[in-house]
Amino acid sequence: MTALELWPIVTVLVGILGLLVGSFLNVVVYRVPNGMSVVAPPSACPGCGSEIKPYDNVPVLSWLALRGKCRSCKEPISARYPLVEAGVGVFFAVVAVWWWLVSSASATSTSAVVANVLVLVAFLWLAGVSVALALIDLDTHKLPNAIVLPSYLVGGILLAAAGILNSDIDALIRAGIGMAAMWLAYFLMAMLYPGGMGFGDVKLAGVLGLYLGFVGWGALLVGAFAAFFFGGLYATGLLLARKAGRKSGIPFGPWMLIGAWTGIFFGTALWNSYLSLLGVA
Template identity: 55%
Template sequence: MILLVTLSALLGLAVGSFLNVVVHRVPAGRSVVRPSSRCPGCDRGILRRDNVPVLSWLVLRGRCRHCGTGISVRYPVVELLTGLLFAAVAWQVGLSWALPAYLYLTAIAVALSAIDLDVHRLPDAIVLPSYLVTSVLLLVASLGTGDWYALVRALVGGVALLAVYFALFVVRPGGMGFGDVKLAGVLGLYLGWLGWSELLVGAFLAFLVGGVVSIGLVAFGRAGRRSRIPFGPFMLLGAVTAVFAGAALGQWYVGLFGLTAA
């Protein structure tokens, strides 16, 4: 297990480096492949030795080697966060057929959260292909485990969460973006594959945390009643939390009524 977690953490650092490119370029409609990473100050290509996740930023003290332009601290933060989350997911899921699927969820969660916070959008370029990628990865997971009920549950979860968000979008126009609706289907697939408790807990936490944070921002004058607060990060936080603790939280809640979670 230690080896798996370590390798996953290293993979996460590398993926985090790529996610920085995704976060910067995808909202602008630019390719994430070409051109290679360049300094925004002098436009010189980033050397390979200066592109080592986290370490290069520390060695260069957050500045370009050539022109001294400052490099945002968010770059190493995204890399480190992705590495830590990959390690945590590997520890939670273990060496299983489902691990690639939930590592992919982790990667898009980091990228989409950062983009939504930046530009208040959840780009179709990431969300829509995730339906296909997620479906294939969860299909492979069910093939490997022989748990076809989990796959059926994933499909039901995806459709159900998509329908709930679409209904909220129609009933209260402007309350959330249509990107949130599209993302809901992807998250429903992941949470449904794990179980009904994870699906319900993940959906509930998104609104709970989003509501608490929004009230806090208004109370402290950081936002007004009509301010647009990106909801995607709360959806993703709720989903990732449910991956780790959804079953336990579901069991705890129904236990309050003397029942047992399915």
Template identity: 65%
Template sequence: MAVTELLPVIVVLCAVVGLVVGSFLNVVIYRVPAGLSIVSPPSACPRCGASILRRDNIPVVSWALLRGKCRDCRTKISVRYPLVEAGTAVFFVVVAVYVWTGAYAGQVGPDSAGASWIPAMLVLLAILYLAAVSIALALIDLDTHRLPNRIVLPSYLVGAGLLGSASIVTGDYASLIRAGIGLAILWALYLVMALAYPGGMGFGDVKLAGVLGLFLGYLGWGPLVAGAFAAFLLGGVFAIGLLATRRANRKSGIPFGPWMLAGAWVGIFWGNQLWNSYLSFIGITQ
């Protein structure tokens, strides 16, 4: 089967896997900040303690059939649960189409000359992992103002392993070197800011910056620069909006992790276009 013919299969698979992963992310988002195991005990209603039956654990569908309430005590189940599940599925499909159709032509897309589905699959898995981590970390940071090491630190190994394997298969070591440079640059940048402004930047942000630098650097200078810049732009606009509407003051703690992650995805989806437009604007053509 030609690599282009695999796209419908990849899309369906990513949609299904996204629903399942989204259900698991709900567990991660609830348990990791509390220091609980993500594998045991089985999920239960936080109010009555009743174990959740298998038929009540089908992503999105079970919530709808139960009308958003616990089967036993009828306590309302937050709408965030099905939204995370459905959102993860949609996110996975968008990422799959973007990567698999050669969004980074000549680098990871299977449609590029001489490329095979193996490196594309490795990069796809890496970016899908980043998508899942982004959802979990963004919601945890919004809830608790924390970026747990249990999620951030393993991301270095997963990202380096998958992206490094893709580089070995293709022989594209330039991308791997660029990933290391991206990791170092963003980590150092955020470390300096954390030391200079300890009240506005935490070391959780520093550790996350290294992860994002690894992924963005692998994909190109455009994604790296655009992703880093977009984080500060989006975060700044949001903070100004809160101050203008008096929903926060200068002493309010505003989590920056979600904006780092949002900026990274701006870099992934539009970084190369923005970078090329900028170079063209200043008179440099590629």
């Protein structure tokens, strides 16, 4: 089977993995902010306390089969659960397509193949973390260290190993610079404007800079700018709708994450187009 024939199969499998990860992320989003273990006790209905059986825990399908209600007490189950599961499934599939387009998909050497797989795993980790952090920040205005800090280790190890296997030292240098630059920029903003930027944002900025820098300079610059662009649009919308005042705080983590993924997916093309307009590329 050729690499081109394998691509759709990998995308479908990654999408299915995303459905399963999405189911787990629903647990993470609820339990981590409350200081609870994500592995024990087993998931249960918040209404009657009945443990959720494996056949009632199939992503999306179980919610549809149960018509959005607990099997035991008929307590409504929020539509957010299947939406998160389906959304993560689609997100993972999109990441797989992006990875295929930007990686050396035709590589045949063992080291290149392993490197490509490591890059895919690294960005799937970021995708899962992005969904969890965005939802938690929207719910609680917090970005838990339990999720953010391990991402430095996971992302750093996977991307460093991929860069070494591909002999792409430039990518590792960019990743290091991106991590340090975005962390420092957000740290300075947090110090100068404590009410507008939290240290959770600072720590997340370093993780996003690591990934953006690994992709390229264009991705780093576009991803860093896009966070403020999207966040500004959202804040302006709230002001116009009179749902927030000039001093109202908004969770910035989701916009950092949306900006980062804009940079990852489109940053290189957008930056090259901008340079072309300037006549320097």
